[in-house]
Amino acid sequence: MKMSGFIKHSVLLFTLTVAGVLYLCISQLRYETVDNEVIDLLRKKDRNLVFETEIAFMARMKLRMQQRKAKLKQACVELGLEKVPFRPQVMMTVRSYNWINCRVQKAGSTNLAKLVSQLLGENDIKELSKMNPAVRLSGYHGAEALSLVKYQDVNQMKGFIKTITVREPVVRLVSAFTSKVENYQGGTDSRKNNTALAPWRSRDDMPENVTFAAFIQHVLYQHKAKSPFEGHWSVYNDACQPCHVEYDVICKLETILEDSRYMLNLIGAPRNVSFQAGYSSSGNMKNSLANATHWVKTLDPTTLKRLHKKYEMDYKLFDYDLPEYLKL
Incomplete structure (x- = not known):
């Protein structure tokens, strides 16, 4: 009897595991509906689970x-x-x-x-x-x-x-500053072709590091001057x-x-x-x-x-x- 109960428990656990995998697959593949029997099985395992059909x-x-x-x-x-x-x-x-x-x-x-x-x-x-x-x-x-x-x-x-x-x-x-200015710091030639560094592009004394405040002044100047x-x-x-x-x-x-x-x-x-x-x-x-x-x-x-x-x-x-x- 004990072995029979153990087998039943194992089968139920296996069924729930398979059902869980099926649900995750269905969710990822964006199917229109989730099988109600699958949901019922999973809710018996965890009553706090919340499901949302694709519809x-x-x-x-x-x-x-x-x-x-x-x-x-x-x-x-x-x-x-x-x-x-x-x-x-x-x-x-x-x-x-x-x-x-x-x-x-x-x-x-x-x-x-x-x-x-x-x-x-x-x-x-x-x-x-x-x-x-x-x-x-x-x-x-x-x-x-x-x-x-x-x-x-x-x-x-x-x-x-x-x-x-x-x-x-x-x-x-700020993302524009970090990607278009910070990532170009260090005196590389590519900085001369960077739109974000346009105020200093033609200058031989281009600063080694453009500060965030200087970048913001450039952005605000472009806005006021209606630049390209x-x-x-x-x-x-x-x-x-x-x-x-x-x-x-x-x-x-x-x-x-x-x-x-x-x-x-x-x-x-x-x-x-x-x-x-x-x-x-x-x-x-x-x-x-x-x-x-x-x-x-x-x-x-x-x-x-x-x-x-x-x-x-x-x-x-x-x-x-x-x-x-x-x-x-």
Whole structure:
């Protein structure tokens, strides 16, 4: 009898283990439903487990996007940006998936490029790059470049999913500094070709180390002088004109795993394609919110006021909480 009980226990344990593996596989592959019997078995093992079917996930994400778009629309009206004329710009489209995306540098654009590479495949990328030189302008290594004459063109492209990815504005700005300035420090020749170091490009006495404060002064000067567009720290309205283009999906880097999963489902991407996250809001990564706060707090009050004026619009458009140090 004892052996019989042991066998029954072993079989039950094996069944639960297999069920757990099946559930994880189903979740990763983004199937439409999770078998109720599997859920029941797992809940008998742990009553605290919470499950979400793919249908429930898509419904929750749809609501999230509706809320983000509603807040964006409200901010556009309050800021008067709907009345600002649309400027022609280049956007990226992957026609095989009916997907149009506005590239925002320092907001996961490199990993998004890798995602496009997964969608198109290495062979397709090489061929597209040869056939279409404009591919390089889009920065998507093989994605087609779509030049928009007026925003109605993209809004009237039926069946296309239009997306944008944004990031907490100050974190994005600090990320631009760390990647485009800090990583170029040390007197290498490549620093002369770095857009972020443009103020000193023609000088023989280019400083060995450009400080964060000096970088911010350059960013603010470019904004005041209306210098040529620089995508790494441009405001979102200049980069993607969200008050004119009707984006279906507004991804935030802080919630990129769920947002990108939702977007990939909408465009019908293969189940093995996913966004490779490289960002964390936990404070553990170099470009975290905590690290950005450390850098920005070193600036003087006058500079902080100017920084607030430049990026206040970004905070309002995409419903980010304005940091205390910018509330001057």
